[in-house]
Structure formats: C-alpha cells, structure tokens
Amino acid sequence: MPSALEDELFPSTPGKFKIERGHGMNRQFHRCFASTSTMFLWALFLIALTASYLSFQSFVDSGSRYFSASWGGIQWEKQVRNSAQIHRSGGMAVLVTGAAGFVGTHVSLALKKRGDGVVGIDNFNSYYDPSLKKARRSLLKSHGVFIVEGDINDNRLLDKLFDTVAFTHVMHLAAQAGVRYAMENPHSYVHSNIAGLVTLLEVCKTANPQPSIVWASSSSVYGLNDNVPFSESDRTDQPASLYAATKKAGEEITHTYNHIYGLSVTGLRFFTVYGPWGRPDMAYFSFTRNILQGKPITIYRGKNRVDLARDFTYIDDIVKGCLGSLDTSGKSTGSGGKKRGPAPYRIFNLGNTSPVTVPTLVSILERHLKMKAKKNFVDMPGNGDVPFTHANISLARREFGYKPTTDLQTGLKKFVRWYLSYYGYNHGKPVN
Numbered sequence: 001m002p003s004a005l006e007d008e009l010f011p012s013t014p015g016k017f018k019i020e021r022g023h024g025m026n027r028q029f030h031r032c033f034a035s036t037s038t039m040f041l042w043a044l045f046l047i048a049l050t051a052s053y054l055s056f057q058s059f060v061d062s063g064s065r066y067f068s069a070s071w072g073g074i075q076w077e078k079q080v081r082n083s084a085q086i087h088r089s090g091g092m093a094v095l096v097t098g099a100a101g102f103v104g105t106h107v108s109l110a111l112k113k114r115g116d117g118v119v120g121i122d123n124f125n126s127y128y129d130p131s132l133k134k135a136r137r138s139l140l141k142s143h144g145v146f147i148v149e150g151d152i153n154d155n156r157l158l159d160k161l162f163d164t165v166a167f168t169h170v171m172h173l174a175a176q177a178g179v180r181y182a183m184e185n186p187h188s189y190v191h192s193n194i195a196g197l198v199t200l201l202e203v204c205k206t207a208n209p210q211p212s213i214v215w216a217s218s219s220s221v222y223g224l225n226d227n228v229p230f231s232e233s234d235r236t237d238q239p240a241s242l243y244a245a246t247k248k249a250g251e252e253i254t255h256t257y258n259h260i261y262g263l264s265v266t267g268l269r270f271f272t273v274y275g276p277w278g279r280p281d282m283a284y285f286s287f288t289r290n291i292l293q294g295k296p297i298t299i300y301r302g303k304n305r306v307d308l309a310r311d312f313t314y315i316d317d318i319v320k321g322c323l324g325s326l327d328t329s330g331k332s333t334g335s336g337g338k339k340r341g342p343a344p345y346r347i348f349n350l351g352n353t354s355p356v357t358v359p360t361l362v363s364i365l366e367r368h369l370k371m372k373a374k375k376n377f378v379d380m381p382g383n384g385d386v387p388f389t390h391a392n393i394s395l396a397r398r399e400f401g402y403k404p405t406t407d408l409q410t411g412l413k414k415f416v417r418w419y420l421s422y423y424g425y426n427h428g429k430p431v432n
C-alpha cells in the first residue's frame, strides 16, 4: 500500500483525485492544499537538483582548469629558470609579456642575444592567426627563450613566475592592439589594456625586489592633437578611439603605481611599428597579402581628400628604443608593497620622424612586390583613425641615444622579403 505522502507526491493518474476523493468544502480545501504542497515539494526538489548540477559543473570546470593548466610543476619551473639565466655581467632578468607578439618576439630575441635572461608570457589569443604567434614562439625557443602560455589577468600565474625568478625588469607588451577593431570588440581592450595592466602592476608592486617596468603605450594617445611634430608634453586628453583611451588610461594607471608604490615606470609611445614577423591586421601587412592575391585594397582618405599619413617606424629601431629604455630605467624603490622613496616615471615617443602617406606606402609595396594594387579610395570612416602622426623624438635621443636609421623604403623591402619566404612565395608566385 502506498503511503499518503507517496500518494500525493506521485498520484497514479491525474484524474484519480476527482473520482476517489470526496465532495464538499472540507474535501475541496484538502485537495487544494494537497496539490499546492505537492507543487511546492516538486519545486524544492527541482531547485535542489539544479543547484547540485551547477555546483558539480563548477567543480568540474575548476578541476579541469587546474588539471589542464599549462603551467606549474618541476619541469616547468626548470624551463622558466633556464630561460631567465643571465649570461653577461650586469645583465637583467626580464619578464616579457606578449612575447609571442610582433614587438615582443623581436625584443625578447635581442635581449637574449646580448646575454640577458628572458621569460615570455603570452595568451596566444586569436585576434589574428595564432599560427603566426606559434611560429614566433618556435623561433624564440630555438634561441633559448621559453614562453609561458597564460594571461596577464591570471595573478596566480604571475605570482608563481615572480616566486620562481627574481625579475629585475618587466617589458610589458601584452595588449589588445588595433585602432579600428575597438568598435567591434570594445571589452577586449578593457580586459587586456586596463584589467590586465592592473593585475600585472599589483603583482609587481608586491614583488620583492620590485622590478622596473617598461611598457608599450601608443602614438594614438595624441588623438586630435595637431601640434606637429607630437611631443611628450602635448595634450593627450582627446583620444579618437577606445584603443587610444585605454593606452592613455594605462599612462595614468602606471603613474599611480609609481607614485604610491615606488615602481619605476617607462611608457613608450610607439608610432605604427612595421617589419618582418609583423601583425597581419596592420595596413602594410594586409595590403601585401591582398596585392599578392590580386584582391582590392581600401585606402582611406581624410577630409577634402587629403591623404592620411603615418610616422611608420621600423621594428629594429623600436627594439633599440626598448633596450635603451630598459638600460636606463632606474630602480624601483618599494618593497613589500611599500614605497621607500621616489622612483623614475618616464614617457618617450619612439617614432621615425618622417611621416609617409598611405598611397606612398602602397606604391613602395607595389615596387617591391613587382605587382600593381587594385586600389579603392574611400573617405575615412569615423572609426577611430587620426589623419596623421609625426613623432618628436628628442627626449628619447637625449635620454638613451635613440636614433632611428631605417626609412620606409628599406624597411618594407626587408618586410616583403620575409613575407615571401614565410608564406612560401617564389618570385611573387605561391610555392605549393
């Protein structure tokens, strides 16, 4: 015989109540009460079931994150320590964020070649083809540089890295780059350029000893400034894109950490960096790809059909600027999260000082590729672009002898040579 409760919870047929259970007000009331409590118990049961499913799911998620973490363990620590070994007297141990990126790869290589210790960190995101980032990683690996796969928002990983190596410097190049993409995916800029930066600074501030920090700001912070050439003292409170706004915010945020915690900080305003192993999202790179594939390219034009111009800067010059900044960065003064005295806070333009228009860039590429571009000229859409950039580099020259030596013609020649060999072209034709 089923109990009364069982009977209520699991009525054998829905019509059963009507037929078997009584008549009159009392019965009606009982029936109503019984069905309400049944529903209530069912609801409780379902809630409990959902809650246990969700907590199981989160256990599985965190468990798999833990077990599939691509960092940690004795072997991993050994790789990190080996990569960080210094092979010259007075050398530095540098943590390079965004090491599988364009600038990150070149800077890591240059540091390693002169005997500094280098450990990279990169999240290998898919903003552009991750296979290019993996190829850069292989290049670095062949020179003894180890890149940890992880995100700068992961403070446990950063803490672990600082526990493993007493980094003297951080070269912070990890960022969400690209001016126009900010309209498509604004949150990725906040995630990397703001939240990631703060996570990194929090770890650096408590590290003992504190490292000196050199990081990538951008020429885009000048925004609508029209003082030419752009000097570090010019106004930077009129950003034209969210990308620029996050880089400007980075300058303010790093200033705060310098002021409160005594971190030595140098911000570098890069001017449209180009060269071998570059970024496929940038104009010179995507133009090259399209010209070779016979596809049209879009060339933006400013107000009154004025050509846009950029102070294109070759990667080797930028690398010299980065190394010069690291070498002259001065020490952080804090320890255990406390400031012990004032520390350097610096900002430098790293540009080329000779702006070139975008149509001229295209004609140089046509010459090197020996192919004509199919050009579509369109009015510059309101997507964050600025009409021109032009760097005054006298501060960097004075401070660490920064002197760019590669003009666009020469730099693009080197880029095209790399492009053709990397993507397997022979005399302009793809090699199968």
Ligand SMILES: O=C(O)[C@H]1O[C@H](OP(=O)(O)OP(=O)(O)OC[C@H]2O[C@@H](n3ccc(=O)[nH]c3=O)[C@H](O)[C@@H]2O)[C@H](O)[C@@H](O)[C@H]1O
Residues within 6 Å of the ligand: 177, 178, 179, 217, 218, 219, 220, 270, 271, 272, 273, 281, 282, 283, 284, 298, 299, 300, 301, 308, 309, 310, 358, 385
């Ligand atoms: O100095 C910086 O701080 C930034 O430099 C770079 O931004 P930009 O100077 O905008 O470079 P890039 O995209 O190559 O466009 C170059 C020119 O081609 C024009 N452009 C672009 C695309 C296109 O299809 N057509 C076109 O005319 C375009 O209008 C522009 O005039 C970095 O990407 C950025 O991450 C940041 O580091």
